[in-house]
Amino acid sequence: MTISKRAVRTHVVTWGTTAALLAGAWVLNAVALPENAPQTGIVVAGEAGAPTSTRNLVVTVDDVRAARSVADADGWTAEGTWLIVDISAQAIDTQVGARLGLADLVIGERTFRATERGQTFSEAKLVPGVPRSGSLAFELPPDALAGDAVLRFSPVAFPNLDGMIEIPVDLDAVPIETQVTLRATDWTKGPEATQ
Known part of the structure; x- marks a missing residue:
């Protein structure tokens, strides 16, 4: 069974997008203030x-x-x-x-x-x-x-x-x-x- 280039490209894009979204979520979580953080001007x-x-x-x-x-x-x-x-x-x-x-x-x-x-x-x-x-x-x-x-x-x-x-x-x-x-x-x- 052979896998077409298009299928490989689709899997790479899907996994790449998933990795980018997970990295973005991790960064957002790291820089977000906790719920009890004081709000100052x-x-x-x-x-x-x-x-x-x-x-x-x-x-x-x-x-x-x-x-x-x-x-x-x-x-x-x-x-x-x-x-x-x-x-x-x-x-x-x-x-x-x-x-x-x-x-x-x-x-x-x-x-x-x-x-x-x-x-x-x-x-x-x-x-x-x-x-x-x-x-x-x-x-x-x-x-x-x-x-x-x-x-x-x-x-x-x-x-x-x-x-x-x-x-x-x-x-x-x-x-x-x-x-x-x-x-x-x-x-x-x-x-x-x-x-």
Whole structure:
């Protein structure tokens, strides 16, 4: 009994395709995250004083201050341990849904969300090419103003699998003032206007 060349070619293609599919499945299984893997945003590292961008958000941390009391221009005040972050931000591509959706401070294993009390930049609406500036305030436990921290910003409240900006902060280098007045949220001039 003789086997035709066509039959041999069919068997070779079938076995070759099977081997390729098995190898692809093995690679996919090797690189896939386990079911219990944490879902984190796509992190873009930046530094204070420099613009850092992700998806539809550009953020610049202008100043970081600490205080035992904060106040705003409308007369709101609060006592406690506060970290105040002055920022400028703008959208990149679209105004639709553009806002500062996430503003967190991570110290060790603890995460603090920017307060919405008083006149703050929390969840400010943004437009492309027109920066806004203001202050974010984080109320902290008295022992938290030490060590290293990370500021996290994102255009969405839950940045799982989305862009997230991270800016490191050395809390030991931040002087503690008696009272800080929050910067009013307002439109600012962009870098091109200052040239």
